[in-house]
Structure formats: structure tokens, C-alpha cells
Amino acid sequence: MSDTTRDQFIAAARRLFAERGFYGASIAAIAEELGLTKQALLHHFGSKEKLYGEVLLELSQQLLESTREITESDRGPGEQLVELVVAQYRVHIDNQDAARLIMRELLDNEQRAARVGNWYLKPYLDLLVDSVLAIEGTRTIGRGRALALVYQLLGAAHYFAVSQPTLTNIFGTALYTQARACFEEELRQLIRCRLAG
Numbered sequence: 001m002s003d004t005t006r007d008q009f010i011a012a013a014r015r016l017f018a019e020r021g022f023y024g025a026s027i028a029a030i031a032e033e034l035g036l037t038k039q040a041l042l043h044h045f046g047s048k049e050k051l052y053g054e055v056l057l058e059l060s061q062q063l064l065e066s067t068r069e070i071t072e073s074d075r076g077p078g079e080q081l082v083e084l085v086v087a088q089y090r091v092h093i094d095n096q097d098a099a100r101l102i103m104r105e106l107l108d109n110e111q112r113a114a115r116v117g118n119w120y121l122k123p124y125l126d127l128l129v130d131s132v133l134a135i136e137g138t139r140t141i142g143r144g145r146a147l148a149l150v151y152q153l154l155g156a157a158h159y160f161a162v163s164q165p166t167l168t169n170i171f172g173t174a175l176y177t178q179a180r181a182c183f184e185e186e187l188r189q190l191i192r193c194r195l196a197g
Helices: 003-024 027-034 038-045 048-071 077-093 096-108 122-133 142-162 164-171 173-196
Strands: none
Touching: 003 027, 003 038, 003 048, 003 096, 027 038, 027 048, 038 048, 048 077, 048 096, 048 122, 077 096, 077 122, 077 142, 077 173, 096 142, 122 142, 142 164, 142 173, 164 173
8 A cells, every 4th residue: 555545544534533533433434435445444454443543653653753853952851841732732723633533532442441552642641751850850759740740731732722613613713813822822831830830
């Protein structure tokens, strides 16, 4: 299968998994969107679980790629953390499917969680936890507390990104546009205040 074809398959699957969740998106529906038979799609990926894994792997790689320049910069650890969280926000505000997919993965995977062999987003989360622990004064807090902080910060960024359609409908395009214009700076201030405390 060519890279272009594979990318098209992954993109279609990502859209449907984001829209309907793992359990709501059938292989038949994904195949139909691609103009394939269910058997043809399974020939390329083997199972729905493997296709979903490929979608999550691509998302994880996209997030890690967005961090590379930041982690290789000469910024201090605190500013690196600020920029890492902002980078995640930027990926998701511009890619609603990715934002919804992560939300669905967190909410919908109770049944699969015990048997999942690979947590594709773990390297990204580990990078953020390690970034917290590299900040002077946080080395003694432990990984559990660092993970809690990372989740709070990512949660703030992610919640705004995934709520874009709802906020626009509730408050109107003009007010949402104003909020979006200042959200990134508010997020930076939130992270810096939390690190200062």
C-alpha cells in the first residue's frame, strides 16, 4: 500500500473514530467512506483495533513532532513546559478530529483498557512529566504529582480546543473569536502562575 493510500485510510478512520468513538465507528462504515469493502480494509490493517492503533500512533507522532523544536531549544525547563502545553493546544485547536479523538480515548476505553498492549500517547505524557520534574523546585514532588499537574494543564488547553463548536453556538462567532484570540496568552499565564506557586 502506498503512503498516500495509507494516509487516506488513516484520515478517514480518524474522522469516524473522532465522530463516533471506537465502538460507534464500524469497519464497514470506514470502508464505505473510502469506497472499499470491509474485507479490503481488513486486508490492510488486520482488525479494527489495529486500525485504531495506527490512528493513535499517528496522533502521538504528531504531538511528539510538535515538541521536538521546543525540547531542543535553550529555553529553561519552566518555559519549555509552557511552550509544550501551548504546542498541544495549537495542534488541537486546528485539528478538531484529533482533539475529539483524545477525549474519546480517555472516556470510551474502559472496556479496552485492561487489554491494550500499547499506549501510544504515553511517550508524549512521559515527556511532559519529565519536563515538570526538570524544573527547579519540583524535583521532589514525585511523578504522580507531576502527572496530576500535566493533566490539569493539558485539560485546560484541551477542553477549550474540543469545545470550539459548542462555544461558538452558545456565545456566537464574535465572542468565541475574541476568547480564542486571548486564550493562548491566558493559558501561558495559568501555567506560569501554577509553576510560581
